[in-house]
Amino acid sequence: MLKARPTDDAFGVEPVKLVLAIVPQKDAAAVTHGLVAAQFQVTRFASTGGFLRRGNVTLLIGTDDAKVDEVLAIVKRPGGSRGPSAQGEGGTALVLNVAQLIRVDGGAGEASPVT
Numbered sequence: 001m002l003k004a005r006p007t008d009d010a011f012g013v014e015p016v017k018l019v020l021a022i023v024p025q026k027d028a029a030a031v032t033h034g035l036v037a038a039q040f041q042v043t044r045f046a047s048t049g050g051f052l053r054r055g056n057v058t059l060l061i062g063t064d065d066a067k068v069d070e071v072l073a074i075v076k077r078p079g080g081s082r083g084p085s086a087q088g089e090g091g092t093a094l095v096l097n098v099a100q101l102i103r104v105d106g107g108a109g110e111a112s113p114v115t
Helices: 025-037 065-076
Strands: 016-024 042-049 054-064 092-097 100-105 110-113
Touching: 016 025, 016 065, 025 042, 025 054, 025 065, 054 065, 065 092
Parallel strands: none
Antiparallel strands: 016 054, 016 092, 042 054, 100 110
């Protein structure tokens, strides 16, 4: 049986956000390391896009609403500050509301609500 946790204040539960960050491939390792070091769970996959079809990495980070600014600060500081020659090589971050959070336990074959 699938069980889900609603994520809005009407249920007395902290709202959850999904940060979808698209970063240049050269910055991805530093950003991912920074997120994991700050104890955020992150899913990473390669992507391509933009005018010049440069390699990117798309990161999915689920977090409480109160921690979104911390996630974005880590995404914005990949391995130090960028120099003037790197302008235009930044990324994009989208912050999305999450209606439900369902955690699936791979061993039990059944989802359990997140509390």
